Amino acid sequence: MRSTTFRALGMVAAASAVALTLAACGSGTPGQPADTGGGGEDVPEGATTVEFWQLSFQEVENDWYTAVVDAFNSSQEEVHVNLTQVPGDAWEQRMTAAQAAGNAPDMYTIAYNGVISAASTGQILSLSEHIGDDVWTDVQPEVLGSVSMGEDHYAFPMLVEPSAVLWYRTDLFEAAGIDAPPATWDELVEHAATLTSGDVFGFGGPQSAGDAGWSTWGLQWNVAGHLPISDDWSEAQCTDEYAPFLQAWQDMYAAGSLPQQALSGVADGNPLGQGQLAMNMGGSWFASVLLNDFPEMVENIAAAPMPSFHGDPTAPTATLGGWTWVVDAKSEVPAEAASFIEHALGGGDDEQLLEYFAATQYSKYSPRTTVNENLIEAASSSENPWAATIAEQIVPNSKPEASYPWDISLAFGTALEQAMQGTDVSAALADCNAEINRLIEANQLAGTAPQ
């Protein structure tokens, strides 16, 4: 008890220091409120309160979360969900400070690649005992596998979105006499050089280690047939098989086809919408950005799978990123939290769930088979002209996100950035291999991969 108190005091002091450092940021995003949310009023007497933190992205998503929470609260009086919407750039420090103080929310949103790590270190609870098998059977097996350890499912998948789609400007292609998107990487490098002109760059993609770490998992699969660590996490596999990938980045950067300084983060579709890029590697969520913020550009933009290094059009080029809902390991109301998850995502109200995908203009896809079928049908008649291409040509070939610790992904991202900035490709890969082996040793990762 005493050590717990001391520990809490120490960590509260540390977390407070971090929080104070960042306090001047407010929400962390100019013009955006620090916290908003629904469900905070009119708590029925005797109802169990479930605190729910949602990572805030677009306004339409926030509206959907608020509506689903309000609908759930109105539908019964036993459980009251209190929603807090936290801006993306404040999430890590807010959550860390809350965990340190023992005030973590009962449930929250988490990306796929964080689920296994959180589960294996005891941060989140298994949902299997609270949500019935009949609900889980509707989740696509490969997606379910990415949130499961053994027989236990630790997160309920809400959506999937391919991390890498080739968005390209049809008007610029036509002007340059190019009649189709690149099918090989040689073509991509060549087209990028041709399309670079004035303030328009031929290609935009991840240019920092952090961005490359997560957005290139699909391309890592594509070029090497594996990720840069063995399946049991016992040894590095950052081999010369990745050389064509790094070489392509180095060539495009040297030729000026890639901007000398990234125009924005890889998750940001604005540079494409603003007309600064002729081709852009970006997630399926770009569709929503383009439709909402750059409607005048929609007719000139098309989507295609990223090219394959070895010419196989069915080889993966993207991973299925996205968001899941989890229950915190210290929650005192896990059953109530799980009941809300099941209601919102597991089939309690699929019409409302479909509204989420409609609100985001079908730029995301459902991990549940029945919902996805309805979604694709609805998308075909929607204003999103790229939904069918992404759903039919990219999603089926995509891989789940990597579940190993982030530092491993960062090591590969660093190698890509090194090569881009001019380091010899083999030397960059050798550095990557040595760093991953060091991380395996330092973190005692060997044999800890979830089966």
Next chain:
Amino acid sequence: MTQTVQAPPGAATVPPRVRRGRVKQPRVRTGVNARSNVMAYAMLAPIVLLLTIFVVWPVIYAIYLSFYNWSFYTPPIPVGWRNYVNVLGDRTFIQSVGRGLLFAVIVVPVQLIIGFLFASLVKSVSGKLATVLKVSIYIPTIISGVIASIVFVLIYNYQGGILNAFVGLFGIEKQAWLGNAETALGALTVPAIWLGLGIGTLIMLAGMVDIPPSYYEAADLDGATWFQKTFYITIPLMRNIFLYLLIAGFTAAVQQFELPLVMTDGGPLERTLLPNLYIFQHFRNDTYVGYSIAAAILLMIVLGSISAGIFRVLNSEKAVDG
């Protein structure tokens, strides 16, 4: 500046003993002194208590935690020195400390030189103009580091940045000031110098004003030039000021956090990853916090050693009387 040591009331008229150049006062026990001591301890108690709670105890507890693998969800697992071995085996940490020292070596001397010149200018001009200059130089100090970072990102922007527009007037190609591994750290030093200039300049000005004018009058009578007065009077008599600014500036520069966080997030190729940002990134991303704490303690040792080294080289006592 000369100190006069007076015997306390009631003390015997014994000449003070001189040992190693220090004047040692005779020990006198009286009721008045005892009461004074009690009062002194009582006055000191709150700050000692606060220091113990908010400085001493967290440091001791952090040292304790650094020997554990510890998360917010699992019981701590003792790991001995492994966190320290891992941190010292991580070349990114070693490089970040070296980079922090390089950053400080660039930033602090430039701040001191510009601050000194500006303080000299302020001292030499008339009252109203001096006030305007003081306000001007102090403005960066009250600007949030985050805001300054965003402003400088806009200045350095590759596409549409003011700096590239400016160099373009001379026919120079656009530069990726923050995107190029060769220029990114240098680009960060400019806002760091700008932000820290105001307070240093005002402290130097206070030190200059404190120097008796008679020294300069005597030097004028001897026909000394501005340079001679500066190097033989001003700088020697401001030794303690420089010592303070050097140590405070050095530790602040090595621990610079906001600028690399907002402007580059440590990139490109970790060339702007300063030690505090490295620790923060691990604290934010790692499941176990022992590693981050071990890194923070190692950084504390580095900074403490450097501060002690500066104290040793620039012994402040020598400057008391000029």
